[in-house]
Amino acid sequence: MTDIPFLTPLDPDQQRAFGLQDPWPLALADRVRFAELDPLNHVNNVAYLIWFEGARVTYFKHVGLSTYDKAEVEPRIVIRRGEIDWLQEMRADETYVVVTRTVEYRTTSFTLRQEIWSGGTVRATFDCVIVLLQPDGSGRMPIPAPVRERFHKIDGVARRVDAP
Known part of the structure; x- marks a missing residue:
């Protein structure tokens, strides 16, 4: 697909054209760069984490969690725990899409x-798991509350998961 806009949120039709059957709340496209390759010409594992981070920052802005320019009033956003699975290698010049959604939340984490x-x-x-700090x-x-509402309406989170 040659007309896909890079680093710009894709609408549902653009996501479907890229091959995603069910659109996600946020999808960003880009292309593998030479600098992201390891000596075996595969994408370096660290590059995936950077791609995920870029999409998270965009997602947090879109849900209204942070603008990243009002540190005195906006929450500190912390990853408490993360688990990555590398499923299939990627190589130079591949076009890819990073998709992001909230799947559950509690009072101060999601x-x-x-x-x-x-x-x-x-x-x-x-x-x-993302934790919000003062x-x-x-x-x-x-x-x-507006962020929780978005989790329901846009991301499709059915209900809040009660804290243990």
């Missing part, structure tokens, strides 16, 4: 699911 798609297949997945780091911060 779980994100991210996937990298290329050539009609999932190449890597990343599941992480701007000064003094303790946890509740997820703002």
Whole structure:
């Protein structure tokens, strides 16, 4: 697909044209760069983490969690835990899409699911638990109501997971 816009959120039709059957709340396309390759000409494992991070930052801006320019009032966003699965290698010049959505949440934390798609297949997945802290780091911060509402309406989270 040659007309896919890079590093710009893809609409549902663009996602389907790329090969995603079910559109995600956020999808960003890009192309593998030479600098992201290892000596075996595969994408270096660290590159996947950087791609996931870029999509997370964009996602947090889109859900209204942070603008990244008001540190005195916006939450500190921390990854508490993350698990990545590298499923299939990638090589130079492949076009890929990173997709992101919230799959569950609690009072001050939520779980994100991210996937990298290329050539009609999932190449890597990343599941992480995000915790919100007060701007000064003094303790946890509740997820703002408009963000929780977006988790329901846009991301399709059925309900809040109760804390143990």
